[in-house]
Amino acid sequence: MRATAATPRRVVRRIEVCGTVQGVGYRPFVYRLGRELGLDGWVRNDGGLVVVEAAGPADAMRRLSARLHTDAPPQARVDQVRIGVPAGDSPAPGSGFHVARSAEPPRRSARDRPGLVPPDLATCDACLAELFDPHDRRHRYPFVNCTDCGPRATIVDGLPYDRARTTMRRFAMCRACAAEYGTPTDRRFHAEPIACPACGPTLTWQPSGGQDGHDAGKHREEALRAAVALVRDGGIVAVKGIGGYQLVCDATDEAAVARLRARKHRPAKPFAVMVADLAAAARLAPVAPAEAALLASVPRPVVLLTAHPDHPLAAAVAPGTDLLGLFLPAAPLHHLLLHDLARPLVVTSGNIADEPIAIDDADAADRLAGVADGFLSHDREIRVRYDDSVARVVAGRPSVLRRARGYAPDPLDLPVAATEPLLAVGAQLKHTFTLARGAVAIVGPHTGDLQQQDTMTSFTEHLAHLSRITGIEPAVVVHDLHPGYLSTQYATTIPAPRRIGVQHHHAHVASCAAEHGITGRYLGVAYDGLGLGDDGTLWGGEVLLADLRSYRRLARFGRAPLPGGAAAVRRPARMALGYLFGGEPFDETSLARAELLAAPLLRRLPPSEVATVRRMVAAGVNCPTASSAGRLFDAVAALLGVRDDAGYEGEAAVALEACAAGHAGAAPLPWRLATRDDLVVYDPAPTLLTLLEALHDGTGAGLLAAAFHATIAAMTVAVCSDAAAEHGTSTVCLSGGVMQNRLLVEALVAGLSAAGLTALVNERVPANDGGISYGQAAVAAAQLRGG
Amino acid sequence: LGHGSGGQLSAELLREVILPAFGPADAVPEDAALLAVDGAHLAVSTDAFVVNPLFFPGGDIGALAVHGTANDLAMMGAAPVALALAFVIEEGFPVADLQRICTSAAAAAAAAGTRIVTGDTKVVGRGAADGLFVTTTGVGRMLPGAAVSAAAARPGDVVLLSGPIAAHGTAIIGAREALGFESAIVSDTRALHRLVAAMLAAAGPALHTMRDPTRGGVASALNEIAVAARVGIEVDEATLPVPAAVAAACDLLGLDPLHVASEGCLAAIVAADQADELLATMRSTAEGQDAVAVGRVVAEHPGRVLLRTVVGGRRIVDLLVGEQLPRIC
Ligand SMILES: [Fe+3]
Ligand SMILES: [Mg+2]
Ligand SMILES: [Zn+2]
Ligand SMILES: [Zn+2]
Known part of the structure; x- marks a missing residue:
């Protein structure tokens, strides 16, 4: 132990903390720390940073800088603590420690004070207790929050994070709130969105059809009561949620759910269901511990669970699948609705078909007028649109499928830091973008299909917003190789010194590798719908030998034509015809006989369609070919009579997976690997033939669906084992849209582990195209580093 | 070149290779050019036709070539005065088919109130062309009141x-x-x-x-x-x-x-x-x-x-x- 001086030496420091340090209770934390350590000085938000100037004994100062890292509040993310000496006067001895006024960022640019906004935080237990405490002054107040919870990303205009730069600026604090805000020991010390019934936002109720209804213009409890009554009577209510308007109805009311489907123009895609708590969730679906943890986690995602066969929900909630998307309330308003209605509620995005979710009051009133019977709204503006997130537990680990409210824009790490700030523009569907600086990647929230003009606008607005807040001005723009993606076209319109194109499936597997910090070589299994390959053909069933910078294609699925291009994606029956009439041939025993066995399919389809598709395939009319795993799943779904059409993306594959339930341990069907142009090629012909023969002989579709999953898993494990031995790597990264299939992924993880390989799957970004932008950023950063 | 479908790739070819060689950089791409010759306001347009099959329900390449050029002039507000027509023909192309095409083109021109006044014919070796290509050039007179762009x-x-x-x-x-x-x-x-x-x-x-x-x-x-x-x-x-x-x-x-x-x-x-x-x-x-x-x-x-x-x-x-x-x- 070191000798201590008789009079402890007084040390003065200026400390800058970078990361997600605003809106997470960091200043109150530093304040309490400074007090506890007996220091003089102050803490403040400064641009996007938290800056501390403090003076005190050397030992206490050392502890301060250490604990700024180690004791940070749970929602904070400390990327860097820079320690220096203050330029100005040092705090006077005995002056004490306090919170100072925030400093504005330098004019016009946030580059020198980069900041990050935290995602929105679900209502904490302390606030929840107040919400339902009749003696609390915030009893049943739908906007209760504190430094540990409440809206963040959706209300922030800019940094530093102060009430004046949020949509709470128009609400002047009452004396009681101001006192809490200013009291260091209070849970609401510097809680910027602090509010109470006396001073905060107010609920309003507006029935559809204008001001004529006698219920019009109700406020507060009355508004809530009107909404609750309407839902109870089978109505549909548009509720202004955290990141946008949501449509709410009774999930046990068949007629109400059917009405919502018709009005929203959403015939089949499952609706998310909100339940009051974990116990209510467990009444609808068995909830494993990992799933319970995911449901109750701060982002409060919609969690996909396998439903109890006799659950009480309306059949129209999730037709054709045994999966239910359940979630718990993330905001006080939802807690109140669930409490008062005491039943599961459909809570789905407030939009029509594929448009982005409405956030503006007037826009919502306009667009949802024909959908909702009434509007439960309020006067706190939603600054930025965030849809609900979706996640599930796969192989025991949480895995996000749609990354939006609660997750974004929480930063992710890049295993190789970007030498220049970059923007990765992602793909086309399930669109996200990624901004990166150094080792920090900020993945914007899910926006949807860029072909929708409003989604495109939402993308560019989010980009401008996050770019301004983080101060990231991209010098490099990264895009897919597909020239037709609107994201690729967008990339060509923005001025940037450098552009980098990243192959779609390399981006997929890199997204998985980067999440897991893999910087060396790995095998990448990209099972996907379609993406453009580097040879100008469509890929989607690929095994790559890759690192972050580059890749080599090792194996692929056999090719089949897509009769009518995108039309074949929307109609799996056409894809089945594609395999039957034009599957890539490998030997004589190919699919000639399959056509006879597929008679039920051919009889089921309109004769003109079968005849035209046959000619189209023969003549190559609008029949691009693809080596796609996703399309093979589609084809099998049609061949087994499970689905001929896909009303939403992946519907047939989801139905095929559901159909396989209850047939665990099904043996694989025959499969064959061929070699073509130095690639290992999976020839699906023997698999399909055997499958059709067995179906013809009376084997059930469920068993065959399970056997098909087992086949793809077994074949993939064999390909990976050989490749791993040959190339000396044992890490396998699984990604691509098909890897949303839990049955397949769990079989792959088990099989690869049994073969002595380490299988990694996407957890924090989606395996689908929502993860592409992060993968693009990881690849580009590695390529930049490589020069 | 993979620029055949009249979509983005051909737009790119036009924008990046062809237009820079000929035109002012800021030229608006139009279907036909307007010329003032000694006070007469004329429109000129040219078009190459490659269609497979050459005969189809409702027409053939001859009529199509005439209509296409007449319409390109029309889109600038001009009516056709005269047309020129050039064939590139693959060796071995049936003479009877050529005859049908010429007759059809002449009829189409007559119906449109104009004539094919000049032309050219080249025969190329087998494989150097796919049957028959037609290039038509049209000269039009501006219709009264036309100022379209x-x-x-x-x-x-x-x-x-x-x-x-x-x-x-x-x-x-x-x-x-x-x-x-x-x-x-x-x-x-x-x-x-x-x-x-x-x-x-x-x-x-x-x-x-x-x-x-x-x-x-x-x-x-x-x-x-x-x-x-x-x-x-x-x-x-x-x-x-x-x-x-x-x-x-x-x-x-x-x-x-x-x-x-x-x-x-x-x-x-x-x-x-x-x-x-x-x-x-x-x-x-x-x-x-x-x-x-x-x-x-x-x-x-x-x-x-x-x-x-x-x-x-x-x-x-x-x-x-x-x-x-x-x-x-
Ligand atoms: Fe993809
Ligand atoms: Mg033309
Ligand atoms: Zn709270
Ligand atoms: Zn108040």
């Missing part, structure tokens, strides 16, 4: 279509591949300058722009206008005139009718206050009897064409990248 579209204007779309492209594919629906669909190829004359007489300077949605279809034509005029265009899906048989064939083929060629239809951009009257005039002509208003020009999203879908969404209508590349994952 792709750059003249203004926010507030109305978008009209003179008739049903996508018949020609669908008929060609059906005839080429014998896909089973070909008997029901006939190419709409025809000359449009009489319709244009009537339109100019009715609307005068209120008629801002005309385009024939040939290669690349209505999507290409409207995108060209949106880019040239720096305006947005919004089209209502419910109003699009797609004949039932054509719609069914496009559905089978996986084609978007907005991307499929027409050869006897035009898109017009007209000032809103003249739109109804113009529409009535168009409907009083043989070529325009099925004319409809399909959308409007807006100030928002310049350079972009949107489709208001029947469920109320707004989908971006862009150029085809090539038939081979679906964007769905």
Whole structure:
């Protein structure tokens, strides 16, 4: 132990903390720390940073800088603590420690004070207790929050994070709130969105059809009561949620759910269901511990669970699948609705078909007028649109499928830091973008299909917003190789010194590798719908030998034509015809006989369609070919009579997976690997033939669906084992849209582990195209580093 | 080169290779050039025709070449005065077929009130051409009141279509591949300058722009206008005139009718206050009897064409990248 001086030496420091340090209770934390350590000085938000100037004994100062890292509040993310000496006067001895006024960022640019906004935080237990405490002054107040919870990303205009730069600026604090805000020991010390019934936002109720209804213009409890009554009577209510308007109805009311489907123009895609708590969730679906943890986690995602066969929900909630998307309330308003209605509620995005979710009051009133019977709204503006997130537990680990409210824009790490700030523009569907600086990647929230003009606008607005807040001005723009993606076209319109194109499936597997910090070589299994390959053909069933910078294609699925291009994606029956009439041939025993066995399919389809598709395939009319795993799943779904059409993306594959339930341990069907142009090629012909023969002989579709999953898993494990031995790597990264299939992924993880390989799957970004932008950023950063 | 489908790749070729070699950099791409020669106002246009098959329901390459060039002149507000026609013929091409094509071209010219006054014929070795190619050049006289340009579209204007779309492209594919629906669909190829004359007489300077949605279809034509005029265009899906048989064939083929060629239809951009009257005039002509208003020009999203879908969404209508590349994952 070191000798201590008789009079402890007084040390003065200026400390800058970078990361997600605003809106997470960091200043109150530093304040309490400074007090506890007996220091003089102050803490403040400064641009996007938290800056501390403090003076005190050397030992206490050392502890301060250490604990700024180690004791940070749970929602904070400390990327860097820079320690220096203050330029100005040092705090006077005995002056004490306090919170100072925030400093504005330098004019016009946030580059020198980069900041990050935290995602929105679900209502904490302390606030929840107040919400339902009749003696609390915030009893049943739908906007209760504190430094540990409440809206963040959706209300922030800019940094530093102060009430004046949020949509709470128009609400002047009452004396009681101001006192809490200013009291260091209070849970609401510097809680910027602090509010109470006396001073905060107010609920309003507006029935559809204008001001004529006698219920019009109700406020507060009355508004809530009107909404609750309407839902109870089978109505549909548009509720202004955290990141946008949501449509709410009774999930046990068949007629109400059917009405919502018709009005929203959403015939089949499952609706998310909100339940009051974990116990209510467990009444609808068995909830494993990992799933319970995911449901109750701060982002409060919609969690996909396998439903109890006799659950009480309306059949129209999730037709054709045994999966239910359940979630718990993330905001006080939802807690109140669930409490008062005491039943599961459909809570789905407030939009029509594929448009982005409405956030503006007037826009919502306009667009949802024909959908909702009434509007439960309020006067706190939603600054930025965030849809609900979706996640599930796969192989025991949480895995996000749609990354939006609660997750974004929480930063992710890049295993190789970007030498220049970059923007990765992602793909086309399930669109996200990624901004990166150094080792920090900020993945914007899910926006949807860029072909929708409003989604495109939402993308560019989010980009401008996050770019301004983080101060990231991209010098490099990264895009897919597909020239037709609107994201690729967008990339060509923005001025940037450098552009980098990243192959779609390399981006997929890199997204998985980067999440897991893999910087060396790995095998990448990209099972996907379609993406453009580097040879100008469509890929989607690929095994790559890759690192972050580059890749080599090792194996692929056999090719089949897509009769009518995108039309074949929307109609799996056409894809089945594609395999039957034009599957890539490998030997004589190919699919000639399959056509006879597929008679039920051919009889089921309109004769003109079968005849035209046959000619189209023969003549190559609008029949691009693809080596796609996703399309093979589609084809099998049609061949087994499970689905001929896909009303939403992946519907047939989801139905095929559901159909396989209850047939665990099904043996694989025959499969064959061929070699073509130095690639290992999976020839699906023997698999399909055997499958059709067995179906013809009376084997059930469920068993065959399970056997098909087992086949793809077994074949993939064999390909990976050989490749791993040959190339000396044992890490396998699984990604691509098909890897949303839990049955397949769990079989792959088990099989690869049994073969002595380490299988990694996407957890924090989606395996689908929502993860592409992060993968693009990881690849580009590695390529930049490589020069 | 993979630039054949009249979509993004050919637009790129035009923009990056061909136009820079010939034109002022800021030239608006139009269907025909306007010339003033000793006080006479003329329009000149040239077009190369490569169509497979050469004979199709509703026409053949000879008639198509005449109509195509006459229509390119018409889109600038000119009526054809004279045409020149050049053949490139593959050795061994049947003489009888050539005869049919020449007769058809002459008849088409006569019906359009013009003549083929000069031409050229080259025979090339087998394999050097696919049967027969035709290049036509037309000289036109400006019709009174014509002042149309792709750059003249203004926010507030109305978008009209003179008739049903996508018949020609669908008929060609059906005839080429014998896909089973070909008997029901006939190419709409025809000359449009009489319709244009009537339109100019009715609307005068209120008629801002005309385009024939040939290669690349209505999507290409409207995108060209949106880019040239720096305006947005919004089209209502419910109003699009797609004949039932054509719609069914496009559905089978996986084609978007907005991307499929027409050869006897035009898109017009007209000032809103003249739109109804113009529409009535168009409907009083043989070529325009099925004319409809399909959308409007807006100030928002310049350079972009949107489709208001029947469920109320707004989908971006862009150029085809090539038939081979679906964007769905
Ligand atoms: Fe993909
Ligand atoms: Mg032309
Ligand atoms: Zn709280
Ligand atoms: Zn208050």
